[in-house]
Amino acid sequence: MDKYTGKALYNGIAIGKILFYKKDNGNIKKSAVDDINGELERFEKAKAEAIRQLKELHKKAVAEAGETSAAIFEVHAMMLQDEDYNDSIRNIIIGQCVNAEFAVAVTGNNFAKMFAGMEDSYFKARAVDMEDISDRVISNLKGKSFDITLENEPVIIVASEITPSETVRMDKNKVAAFVTHHGSSNSHTAVFARTLGIPALMGVNVKEEWDGKNAVVDGYTGTLFINPDEDLIKHMSLKQNRDVCDRNTFNEYIGQETVTKRGKKVRLYNNIGRVSDIDSVIANDAEGIGLFRSELIYLESNRFPNEDEQFLIYKKLCEKMNGRETIIRTLDIGADKKVGYFNLKDEENPAMGYRAIRICLKEPEIFKVQLRALLKAACYGNLSVMYPMITSISEILQIRKLIDEVKAELKREGISYRIPKQGIMVETPAAALISDELAEYVDFFNIGTNDLTQYTLAASYQNEKIDDFYNPHHKAVFRMIQMVINNAHKRGKWVGICGELASDASVTRRLVRMGIDELSVAPMMTLQIRKIIRDME
Ligand code: PEP
Ligand code: MG
Numbered sequence: 001m002d003k004y005t006g007k008a009l010y011n012g013i014a015i016g017k018i019l020f021y022k023k024d025n026g027n028i029k030k031s032a033v034d035d036i037n038g039e040l041e042r043f044e045k046a047k048a049e050a051i052r053q054l055k056e057l058h059k060k061a062v063a064e065a066g067e068t069s070a071a072i073f074e075v076h077a078m079m080l081q082d083e084d085y086n087d088s089i090r091n092i093i094i095g096q097c098v099n100a101e102f103a104v105a106v107t108g109n110n111f112a113k114m115f116a117g118m119e120d121s122y123f124k125a126r127a128v129d130m131e132d133i134s135d136r137v138i139s140n141l142k143g144k145s146f147d148i149t150l151e152n153e154p155v156i157i158v159a160s161e162i163t164p165s166e167t168v169r170m171d172k173n174k175v176a177a178f179v180t181h182h183g184s185s186n187s188h189t190a191v192f193a194r195t196l197g198i199p200a201l202m203g204v205n206v207k208e209e210w211d212g213k214n215a216v217v218d219g220y221t222g223t224l225f226i227n228p229d230e231d232l233i234k235h236m237s238l239k240q241n242r243d244v245c246d247r248n249t250f251n252e253y254i255g256q257e258t259v260t261k262r263g264k265k266v267r268l269y270n271n272i273g274r275v276s277d278i279d280s281v282i283a284n285d286a287e288g289i290g291l292f293r294s295e296l297i298y299l300e301s302n303r304f305p306n307e308d309e310q311f312l313i314y315k316k317l318c319e320k321m322n323g324r325e326t327i328i329r330t331l332d333i334g335a336d337k338k339v340g341y342f343n344l345k346d347e348e349n350p351a352m353g354y355r356a357i358r359i360c361l362k363e364p365e366i367f368k369v370q371l372r373a374l375l376k377a378a379c380y381g382n383l384s385v386m387y388p389m390i391t392s393i394s395e396i397l398q399i400r401k402l403i404d405e406v407k408a409e410l411k412r413e414g415i416s417y418r419i420p421k422q423g424i425m426v427e428t429p430a431a432a433l434i435s436d437e438l439a440e441y442v443d444f445f446n447i448g449t450n451d452l453t454q455y456t457l458a459a460s461y462q463n464e465k466i467d468d469f470y471n472p473h474h475k476a477v478f479r480m481i482q483m484v485i486n487n488a489h490k491r492g493k494w495v496g497i498c499g500e501l502a503s504d505a506s507v508t509r510r511l512v513r514m515g516i517d518e519l520s521v522a523p524m525m526t527l528q529i530r531k532i533i534r535d536m537e
Helices: 036-065 067-080 083-096 100-116 121-141 164-169 188-196 230-253 275-283 295-299 307-321 357-362 364-380 393-412 429-433 435-441 449-456 475-490 505-514 523-535
Strands: 002-005 007-010 013-021 155-159 175-180 200-202 214-218 223-226 267-272 288-293 325-329 383-387 421-426 444-447 494-497 518-521
Touching: 007 188, 013 175, 013 230, 036 067, 036 083, 036 100, 036 121, 067 121, 083 100, 100 121, 175 214, 188 200, 188 523, 214 230, 230 523, 267 275, 267 325, 267 523, 275 307, 275 523, 288 307, 288 518, 295 307, 307 325, 307 364, 307 383, 357 364, 357 393, 364 383, 364 393, 383 393, 383 444, 393 421, 393 435, 421 429, 421 435, 429 435, 429 449, 429 475, 435 444, 435 475, 444 475, 449 475, 475 494, 475 505, 505 523, 518 523
Parallel strands: 013 155, 155 175, 175 200, 267 288, 267 518, 288 325, 325 383, 383 421, 421 444, 444 494, 494 518
Antiparallel strands: 002 223, 007 200, 013 214, 214 223
16 A cells, blocks of 8 residues: 655545546657558547547537537537548548558647638637547547546546646546646635535645556545555545534534524525536525636637527526525636637736636627626526626726626617626725725625735745745735725625635634625535534624
8 A cells, every 4th residue: 555645625535446637738649550541440430439429428418508508519520520621631641651640630730720710700719629529539549538538436536737627527426536746725626626525635746557546535634545455445434434424413504594693694605617516505505606607618618608508507597596696707717717719828927917807808799798698697586797807997887888788789689688786806906905996886795815815915826836825814815805894894785705715614703703794615615614603602
């Protein structure tokens, strides 16, 4: 039995087999082949398999997300059968006597470049699809799975690094734990692991040879055991069962009000990223959704999600929440949340760069699609909208102008809509410092302590080397929170926290004493936080 340590992101125990996840970085080797016909046949087989996989995916996606969202898999299957694409691959194999992997990679690249250079945004977006279908065929040629499809039994995903978009491509019910070498414990991969209640370790010197081995992840001590012996498995199973029991004791807080003994009521909401997370919101009896990270819809797609697709998702959220407040944050893409079809350039300093509301205001044609979907969906429930990365009043005024335009368009088109309550994220020191003025323009504030901490302390949450400098408990962060609460209350507005600090049980009492009105926490933390608040004098 071997033992390794790392930084634990979520307390919990996982026991299972390791799946070593390796990124295919596109380094396909060119090699000469003698059997040209055999190589052509390999390509045909890999392509047929890809089409079969896409049909399956389409079926699954129709059931889970509806016909519109699923359509992309049909498009992919069609693209794979495109004559020009196939001719190019065959010509390279025959003309250069090379391996099919190389021919597919070169063709995929050429076609992607051609699409990327097109004016029309629809065709531009096909560039990513080209890369996607080619990667799928290459994976089949190599006999590897392309989708981050996981075994039936939950597995421990081990990787050098996992990006947020890779995290969202995995079926979370099949992930027992994450173990990575790189990545900061404050990154979004870590945030997602905590949101889902999945034990995770970072900073472990991972090895590919672990693939398929039995392992145990102890998220309490930050230990990974490879080839654990019987005694350890027994001991860890007991610990796992104890976790379940602890969770059961919290269950007695289901249906109870989140209120201190003196009667101070705190709204206890949840942070989520998908419609399917609502089951967990309801199971944990949260009183609303304080942060729906709408960028996940974009991260999970390989083209811009259209108005109908978004509308259906927001409508479903409202309906499922059945009258409970549902705060949808508008697109917060950029920085560590990137997706190919946005064609975002690499920046020296992405966290301080072109992201979130800055993209939305510079590219209103993208933003307005989301605003239209939100205003339409607001008719179906208690929907509120929240804007990320605000630094000035002028941004709010620009948003208002766009809302007015969208409203006028919908009216002209005879489409029903409702103007929801609108708030902003306070996640920049600028917003905190002028919160007295901003309060007049919004219905509520929601403090994003993840970004507020990194900007206040000049310490990126993505840099594992400075994890110790990234301290959400820093006096400066708490002073800002207090300032925002005071400024909002003076103008009769409410303030919540939806950053990770809200889920940090060690500061719950302090935040409540400071006057916080709402805490939006990871679903798994809801009942534990409710217990703390109910036990408060
Ligand atoms: C935050 O910054 O605290 C926040 C909730 O936003 P993000 O999605 O960037 O973590
Ligand atoms: Mg943020």
